[in-house]
Amino acid sequence: xxxxxxxxxxxxxxxxxxxxxxxxxxxxxxxxxxxxxxxxxxxxxxxxxxxxxxxxxxxxxxxxxxxxxxxxxxxxxxxxxxxxxxxxxxxxxxxxxxxxxxxxxxxxxxxxxxxxxxxxxxxxxxxxxx
Amino acid sequence: xxxxxxxxxxxxxxxxxxxxxxxxxxxxxxxxxxxxxxxxxxxxxxxxxxxxxxxxxxxxxxxxxxxxxxxxxxxxxxxxxxxxxxxxxxxxxxxxxxxxxxxxxxxxxxxxxxxxxxxxxxxxxxxxxxxxxxxxxxxxxxxxxxxxxxxxxxxxxxxxxxxxxxxxxxxxxxxxxxxxxxxxxxxxxxxxxxxxxxxxxxxxxxxxxxxxxxxxxxxxxxxxxxxxxxxxxxxxxxxxxxxxxxxxxxxxxxxxxxxxxxxxxxxxxxxxxxxxxxxxxxxxxxxxxxxxxxxxxxxxxxxxxxxxxxxxxxxxxxxxxxxxxxxxxxxxxxxxxxxxxxxxxxxxxxxxxxxxxxxxxxxxxxxxxxx
Numbered sequence: 001x002x003x004x005x006x007x008x009x010x011x012x013x014x015x016x017x018x019x020x021x022x023x024x025x026x027x028x029x030x031x032x033x034x035x036x037x038x039x040x041x042x043x044x045x046x047x048x049x050x051x052x053x054x055x056x057x058x059x060x061x062x063x064x065x066x067x068x069x070x071x072x073x074x075x076x077x078x079x080x081x082x083x084x085x086x087x088x089x090x091x092x093x094x095x096x097x098x099x100x101x102x103x104x105x106x107x108x109x110x111x112x113x114x115x116x117x118x119x120x121x122x123x124x125x126x127x128x129x130x
Numbered sequence: 131x132x133x134x135x136x137x138x139x140x141x142x143x144x145x146x147x148x149x150x151x152x153x154x155x156x157x158x159x160x161x162x163x164x165x166x167x168x169x170x171x172x173x174x175x176x177x178x179x180x181x182x183x184x185x186x187x188x189x190x191x192x193x194x195x196x197x198x199x200x201x202x203x204x205x206x207x208x209x210x211x212x213x214x215x216x217x218x219x220x221x222x223x224x225x226x227x228x229x230x231x232x233x234x235x236x237x238x239x240x241x242x243x244x245x246x247x248x249x250x251x252x253x254x255x256x257x258x259x260x261x262x263x264x265x266x267x268x269x270x271x272x273x274x275x276x277x278x279x280x281x282x283x284x285x286x287x288x289x290x291x292x293x294x295x296x297x298x299x300x301x302x303x304x305x306x307x308x309x310x311x312x313x314x315x316x317x318x319x320x321x322x323x324x325x326x327x328x329x330x331x332x333x334x335x336x337x338x339x340x341x342x343x344x345x346x347x348x349x350x351x352x353x354x355x356x357x358x359x360x361x362x363x364x365x366x367x368x369x370x371x372x373x374x375x376x377x378x379x380x381x382x383x384x385x386x387x388x389x390x391x392x393x394x395x396x397x398x399x400x401x402x403x404x405x406x407x408x409x410x411x412x413x414x415x416x417x418x419x420x421x422x423x424x425x426x427x428x429x430x431x432x433x434x435x436x437x438x439x440x441x442x443x444x445x446x447x448x449x450x451x452x453x454x455x456x457x458x459x460x461x462x463x464x465x466x467x468x469x470x471x472x473x474x475x476x477x478x479x480x481x482x483x484x485x486x487x488x489x490x491x492x493x494x495x496x497x498x499x500x501x
Contacts, residue, residue, distance in 0.1 A: 037162060038166050038167045040450035041426070085426065
């Protein structure tokens with residue numbers, strides 16, 4: 001079974017979001033990395049760029065597939081995980097840790113509550129992830 | 131509605147091993163067992179076992195068998211000795227490609243051809259209809275009753291050798307013998323689609339599970355690993371071996387696809403000869419080349435290739451190459467841009483990413499050279 005940490009929130013597109021003070025760290029879930037298989041390329045925006053909830057912010061590619069990444073919340077990017085450029089496989093090895101993608105300074109508070117809880121996300125992937 | 135997916139004799143073995151099954155050419159096949167890159171490395175570093183039972187096998191027999199194959203295929207079947215294998219192409223009259231295949235001479239007047247899984251029905255119709263006028267050539271579609279396991283990698287010879295009742299080390303590249311492997315009657319063919327030394331073992335469908343299990347068990351100490359279609363694709367990509375449906379199809383000419391080395395007009399008439407002769411005389415408009423990305427980005431099938439923002443071709447295959455640790459691909463480009471080193475751009479999500487024409491194969495082949 002895929003690991004779904006209780007303290008995170010989730011999107012229906014398999015991103016996770018973690019509250020860290022007034023910022024939100026973002027990555028893809030263990031389920032997502034497992035479904036993708038070996039990640040060989042990650043394309044992320046630059047620090048300072050804006051992301052919008054439920055809109056595409058980048059791309060993750062496995063050997064076989066190209067997948068869009070969707071922002072859990074709107075805001076300004078304050079950190080990007082530069083390690084993924086050289087070591088995209090980190091996303092497979094440690095999706096909730098060293099495989100993080102962005103840190104966002106949210107522009108609105110309300111969006112957080114629209115994200116799935118761990119329980120809701122577990123139910124989603126139990127149905128096959130769609 | 132699409133027809134139900136077909137399954138190879140090894141389907142239950144794959145499911146039991148935890149493989150991820152996907153549709154491929156009308157078949158339900160393992161794309162990976164543990165991970166594509168790990169499986170790729172197992173085939174390059176030890177030995178990989180591939181279920182390729184979905185491929186089609188047709189036999190043609192009789193005094194007219196040679197004439198039938200000479201008419202159908204671009205290569206010169208008359209040059210083939212009993213026990214030898216030949217890579218070749220089936221063309222339309224336009225010189226574009228019905229399929230690529232291997233031709234086996236089983237006996238004086240008996241041959242087998244191995245065709246791509248997704249093309250079995252199309253090829254069967256093509257070969258039987260196109261040779262209906264040839265006397266004394268009887269076709270038999272042996273696809274259903276035949277299993278096929280590829281054993282590829284530096285430990286392949288030792289592994290197959292331990293289970294075979296004959297000396298497999300003596301089999302030359304693109305040659306075969308009949309023998310028993312793990313007590314299963316097989317055709318042991320020194321061929322493959324990975325660039326590694328190894329064999330393709332044709333077995334009766336009802337003996338394929340026994341053969342697969344024996345290879346896995348006897349190869350455990352060597353690191354024998356089942357390899358899915360995902361790694362089969364990255365392995366062949368590093369060799370720039372064409373994949374039908376990606377790099378070659380009914381719209382691509384055999385010469386522009388770089389298959390001129392198996393097009394032999396000197397042998398006499400064959401389907402597509404006239405068009406290919408004309409195409410060769412007029413000069414080829416485009417060529418299939420290897421490309422490597424200069425910018426960090428992955429080229430994929432269908433992405434446009436540009437030169438100074440002008441459309442000059444299309445990517446036909448692309449991925450990360452695990453053994454070369456680069457993003458590589460195969461693409462058609464206009465002939466003047468086909469020289470190794472030529473800078474190009476691949477359009478990826480609306481942006482031109484720097485690439486260049488690369489020397490191929492990307493990875494040095496380890497196949498056994500003819501004695």
